[in-house]
Amino acid sequence: MKILYYTSTGNNLFIAKQFGGDLISIPQLVKDNEFDIADDTVGIIFPVFFATSPKLIREFVEKVNIRTDYLFLITSYGRDGDQNALRIMKETFNKRGITVNYTNSVLMVDNFLPVFDMAEEIELKKDLNIIGEIEKINNDVLAKREYILDKELFTDVENIEVVLENTMCEKYRIQVGKDCSGCEVCTKVCPRGNIELTGEKPSFGDTCDFCLGCVHHCKTHTLTINDEANPDERYRNPNIKLSEIIKSNRQTI
Ligand SMILES: Cc1cc2nc3c(=O)[nH]c(=O)nc-3n(C[C@H](O)[C@H](O)[C@H](O)COP(=O)(O)O)c2cc1C
CATH class of the missing domain: 3.30.70.20 (Alpha-Beta Plaits)
Structure with missing residues (x-):
């Protein structure tokens, strides 16, 4: 299993580490110009930025060739927009002929400083059962469960992201x-x-x-x-x- 991840404050690296498998940083793949990934299971773990994924991830998803029997996407987020981000990534892969088998998300501390007082945000999220949520997702992945939650959260403004x-x-x-x-x-x-x-x-x-x-x-x-x-x-x-x-x-x- 290969786990590709992007993190700025560690939430997604924390999730990535819970899966076992080979941990591979997407910024390092981009730096090394490495866009060919093959394994029986491949996961991509990334944060929600503005109801989509970070720019670097969007560029990566447009370029990467993934050969696998089972591709899953996990995003961590602080408020909402997770399903939007997953839907956009899944559609990009679909257009490129790459099937996404499973998507899910994990609510964590929101690191978007301009909007949140970090001390209050950390306090607010302190009782979240994050390990339990990741364990459930990990069990789904081990069982190669097919699951796509395809809810569109933001329908009032077009291209909200x-x-x-x-x-x-x-x-x-x-x-x-x-x-x-x-x-x-x-x-x-x-x-x-x-x-x-x-x-x-x-x-x-x-x-x-x-x-x-x-x-x-x-x-x-x-x-x-x-x-x-x-x-x-x-x-x-x-x-x-x-x-x-x-x-x-x-x-x-
Ligand atoms: C620029 C930026 C935009 C963000 N936008 C959203 C958002 O639209 N919705 C949301 O729920 N969280 C948003 N977040 C919060 C992150 O997705 C969340 O804190 C994530 O767990 C951070 O992961 P990391 O610690 O691996 O970097 C944003 C964070 C940043 C820095």
């Missing part, structure tokens, strides 16, 4: 404060290799996924988002180490 992504990325900006220590964690956790240190301060290119990994993992909290509720509160899945995020995402040498 495009509208959301454009308006949110326009509205919220990552800001660099004065306390940067030049530790380069931001450059190492960026799955796009979109950040470099110039004059000892991070500067951003134009391929940002808005995953917010740079902001969440910034040691001095010098990276912030305009209008965010509480710039002192940051999130990393408590079971995942910073070194694991770096290993997953690092594009620089």
Whole structure:
């Protein structure tokens, strides 16, 4: 079994690790220009961004060749849009002649800083039985159960994910404060290799996924988002180490 995953704050790596199998970071596959995947079972585990998947994942899904008897998609999300994200990915695969056998989602801490006070969000989600949810999904996958929940959550606005992504990325900006220590964690956790240190301060290119990994993992909290509720509160899945995020995402040498 091959488990392909994308993570910025560790939730999806945590899910991915529960399945056993070979863990493969999608940003590393993209970096290595590796778009051929074959195994008897293949899973793709990713976060919901703006009711769809992150840009890098959408680009990957347009290109990757997957040869398998059983392809499953799992998304983690904080509020809603999970079924929208799964439906879009499933349709992209279908158009490319690749069958998706199973989809499901796991509710976890929402890491979208501009909207949530992280301390309140972590408190709100503290009693979720996440391990239990993943165990159920894992049993389905082991039994190669065929299951597609195909509910469309957002029917009132056409292409809601495009509208959301454009308006949110326009509205919220990552800001660099004065306390940067030049530790380069931001450059190492960026799955796009979109950040470099110039004059000892991070500067951003134009391929940002808005995953917010740079902001969440910034040691001095010098990276912030305009209008965010509480710039002192940051999130990393408590079971995942910073070194694991770096290993997953690092594009620089
Ligand atoms: C840019 C961005 C957009 C997001 N959009 C949504 C969304 O539309 N719906 C939702 O339920 N959660 C949304 N989230 C929350 C993440 O999907 C959720 O926290 C996920 O578990 C994070 O996974 P990770 O820790 O592996 O990065 C968003 C997070 C980010 C950073």
